[in-house]
Amino acid sequence: MKNKSFIFILLYLILSVSLYAQETEIFIGNKKSKLAIAYAQVFLDNHIIGFSNSKGMLDLGIKNLNKSDSIKLTAIGYKANFISIEKLTHKDSIFMEEEIQTLESVFIVDKALTAREIIEKTKKNILENYKLDSLNFKIHKTETRTYEFEQFDIEAKKLTLILEKEKQKDFEVRLKKYVDSMNNTIHLSRKSYSFLFKQLPYDRPKIKKIGDTKFFMTPHDPLSVIIWSYTLEKALIPFLNTDLNFKLKSGAIPFERSYKVSEEINNSNKKNYFKKDWYQKNILNPLEYDFLKNSDDYDFNIEKTVHLDDNIYYHLSFSPERNRKKIEGQVYISVEDFGILKGNFQLVDGKNLENINLKLVLGAAMKKNKHEVTFGYIHKTSGKYIPKYFSIKNGEYNYLHRDYRMKFVNDNWLKANDKVTTTLLLEGQGLELTEITFEENH
Known part of the structure; x- marks a missing residue:
């Protein structure tokens, strides 16, 4: 019985080196003012996997993410941040620099309008x-x-x-x-x-x-x-x-x-x-x-x-x-x-x-x-x-x-x-x- 328990613990420790199964809560804020940035978006491989809430808090489930993976953090008017999963687990806040930027295709209105419809x-x-x-x-x-x-x-x-x-x-x-x-x-x-x-x-x-x-x-x-x-x-x-x-x-x-x-x-x-x-x-x-x-x-x-x-x-x-x-x-x-x-x-x-x-x-x-x-x-x-x-x-x-x-x-x-x-x-x-x-x- 002791041997089975030991094997189970050993397998768990090995898997935890490359996989994480916890929830990570991080504050997203403005680098200068330290104010919260609402609705910042988190991307992994060009897919959105999370948003900060109205108070700038990001609850990110990183289950089954590899250490070598990196997420991309974006917000309107701010420079994009790229952070590895390994570093993310040790952070409780991320501060973003302001930037006037061209929006990517993720900023789409409720209905995709044609140019002619926009003019009308x-x-x-x-x-x-x-x-x-x-x-x-x-x-x-x-x-x-x-x-x-x-x-x-x-x-x-x-x-x-x-x-x-x-x-x-x-x-x-x-x-x-x-x-x-x-x-x-x-x-x-x-x-x-x-x-x-x-x-x-x-x-x-x-x-x-x-x-x-x-x-x-x-x-x-x-x-x-x-x-x-x-x-x-x-x-x-x-x-x-x-x-x-x-x-x-x-x-x-x-x-x-x-x-x-x-x-x-x-x-x-x-x-x-x-x-x-x-x-x-x-x-x-x-x-x-x-x-x-x-x-x-x-x-x-x-x-x-x-x-x-x-x-x-x-x-x-x-x-x-x-x-x-x-x-x-x-x-x-x-x-x-x-x-x-x-x-x-x-x-x-x-x-x-x-x-x-x-x-x-x-x-x-x-x-x-x-x-x-x-x-x-x-x-x-x-x-x-x-x-x-x-x-x-x-x-x-x-x-x-x-x-x-x-x-x-x-x-x-x-x-x-x-x-x-x-x-x-x-x-x-x-x-x-x-x-x-x-x-x-x-």
Whole structure:
């Protein structure tokens, strides 16, 4: 009998070296705050074998687990921990480090939705999720425009009586300096200002300017450098030493209207500059974005699920499903209420919003080749989403290679020999960027 008891004890001790049959209770907490982490998940071989409770306590049965096995401990917003079973038996607490991370496939909502279903639920919940009729913001807006020439040149072919022969050489030198200054710089203008925007239910929005507008501009306004009349006037008239009025005509086949010089009237008051158009409809109501408004024209895909601002969001991408659409982008949509937190979109590579190519016929071309939008919202504790930032960038490519004639008027009689014949070559890229940020007024 003693021998049987001895054999039984010996077998038990041998088995217990590699197998454990006890319950292990461990506290799961935040490494910094030491607070409990509720619903942390325990994985073994990619299978969930346990959860911490609301107080952070993990009751883990490790029956029939080998010493060499390891478990994986995960929680939303924390780095994953890998711990061997052997070490686990000697622990009464595990503290996890915070980390914003991409969620794995285990974080799935009650029903697996398709990307199309997510978009439809987003559209359906727009009025519920966004404050559209009761708003009070301080808005900061910056408008930046740039123009950069790939090539720019003016050839003065005929100066006639407007410029004396002995002065023509000096004129050519000065004209070359002007051309070089246009080519070797980025022409820029920037306006920055703030205003209050208040919208009450069933009332018109009220807008009030705050303070002065901040201005910066290079010697040539980027909006003007591609206007042929401005370009020729600024390039030639100051060097011709004449105050005569003139008309401009272009080539044998007119492409633009004739232009007659007049006194420059500048009514813009820089201190009071204020443009009320701030893409209000799009910003306050995401349904105005084309990928939602005409969602049937786009193909949507779920890229992944991510953890942002203590909430879980679908990360969706979209692209044109029909040829007439030209934008693609991405958007982050709440798993909980289907509100849009942020997104961006731009032209598909190789696409243009508009394209006119008359280089061979009229020496002119234009392409609207840039269109980029970025937007973001804040998810308030009230459950509503309010604007945080918005930006839109538009770009246009231009090309002109044409002959222009400047005919000068003296005593209301047009003299045929008082003229300048030129060839203008202009090719460049312009960009217009509007950036808007929001502060909530209380």
